[in-house]
Amino acid sequence: MGPLCFLILINDALTDTPHRWKYVDDSTVGIPINTRQPDYSPLQSTLDRLKKWTEENKVTINHNHTKTVVMHFCTSSQAVARPQLSVGAHPLQLVQSTRLLGVTVDDRLWxxxxxxxxxxxxxxxxxxxxxxxxxxxxxxxxxxxxxxxxxxxxxxxxxxxxxxxxxxxxxxxxxxxxxxxxxxxxxxxxxxxxxxxxxxxxxxxxxxxALGKFGRGLLYHPRHRHFLPPDASPPRCATRHINKLVPIRAPTTDQYKNSAIPSIVHMINSV
Structure with missing residues (x-):
């Protein structure tokens, strides 16, 4: 019963932010920013609310510099102000790479x-x-x-x-x-x-x-279907090719075009 009770305990953590990813006792939060006018205050507010939640629920955040860190992803050629964030009185270290569920992620991704x-x-x-x-x-x-x-x-x-x-x-x-x-x-x-x-x-x-199998799993999964775009509308007349999914808007960078979800959408529509 221990793992189940723990999951019930932390289930309501970080529910106030859409950009959250949780797996058992690992939590990741993030925000998209404007590189011209970077504003990290929403992310700091999320961390403040998380700190308050831990105090109310009598749990502790691991403040080890290898466990709770900040990573800044930026492909802009211009210098962008780096985030300076903290959890309570503990400032968070800005790192260039970290390990997330067995996968090493760096500021250039892979x-x-x-x-x-x-x-x-x-x-x-x-x-x-x-x-x-x-x-x-x-x-x-x-x-x-x-x-x-x-x-x-x-x-x-x-x-x-x-x-x-x-x-x-x-x-x-x-x-x-x-x-x-x-x-x-x-x-x-x-x-x-x-x-x-x-x-x-x-x-x-x-x-x-493996990517195609994962994509098909998302397509027919009752809980994770939202990771993919909605189904394409049926055509009014017969065509040579009918998209299964609504095509993703033309990407601005090759990095986004070749990322997982756009690649899955392209594969599904090409079959």
Missing amino acids: KQHVINIVRTASYKLYMLLRLKSLGTPAKELREVYTAFILPTLMYASPAWSSSLTLTQQQQLERTQKRACKFILGPAYDGYDNALTTLSLPRLSERHRE
Whole structure:
């Protein structure tokens, strides 16, 4: 009953702000700002109300500098005033990256996350080398890769995979390429041939498939359907292509165009 009672206790926290994301005891709040005239007072007011809520409900915010932090996302080429926020008497540290539910988010979104998962997966590749030296067959090595290493490269990929740069995609693909070399050994004859031999798709294909599956889940989910635009109106006359969802307004930046929700809308309407 402990976890259930805790969820009931914190359920009404931060209900007065639309830009909130909660998962068990982790909470994230944010506001969009005008880069020409940045105003962080609404966010500070939210933090003040949260502090008051914790006092009334006799719970404590973890003020550790790695737990409660501020991150400023800004793609403007002009200098923008940085936020100076606090929770009660505790000023919040402004950081360039932080870990949120297992995903590293930085002020450029996913650069540090890709570095981290490539590093972690590379450490795990030693497992393949060790098993290969003990005479483990390639078929079993493939199963080890898909069970212990591939999940590192796929974790929460619908959130970040569509926003990767070409360089970041190549970094991830090179990790799987190394795994294929370790599994096949002297029999390795090029990446494409190795994927065919091991019946493995490219990581980019896996990421796209996971994004599409996640999008279809949102489309038919009774509670999370609001993350996607509404259904498109039926046409008055027959057309060659009918949109399933209302197309998102033309994005002003490629960064937004390639983000998760616009990419999902484009995929659903293209099917």
